[in-house]
Amino acid sequence: MVKLRLMRMGKTKQPTYRIVAADARSPRNGRFIEILGHYDPRREPSAITVDNDKAVAWLKKGAQPTEAVAKLLKISGAMDDFAGTAS
Template sequence: MSVKIRLKRTGMKKAPSYRVVVADARSPRDGRIIENIGWYNPRVEPSAININEEKALSWLKNGAQPTESVESLLKRAGILGRFEAEKAAAKGSSNA
């Protein structure tokens, strides 16, 4: 089973906001999810991002693949950088 971290569209017509969710890759965009880990509102200036860092990191460590849009949100929130640093530290300690 392939698990993705992706956006689920919410909000009114022409006024979208999004939930950052973990879902099976085969389920539809607004279909069944495994866990809700945050939200993103592009309609405010600057755009609002709120992602639970612990949940996101645990899903990334378990192999969940973020979509391109979620990957950019994780970079902006600083979560992806922390994940890469932890991965590099774990790799360095295992080689030593």
């Protein structure tokens, strides 16, 4: 199964994250299929960049987002796009 999840990047105690589509069996910072965006929680306000078209395409294919990624996709508007096309 494919999951949309966060991949930790950056130095020690200075995290930034990539939002990636990855196989559920691969490790957190291991192999991934595609990069969907970036998340920087250290900025004020936190910076989120998501390619909504790619995210919606993966959601249509059945990819399951983690809780954190689902919140980020809701903020970026990708979940609304997906809900609009699903109904």
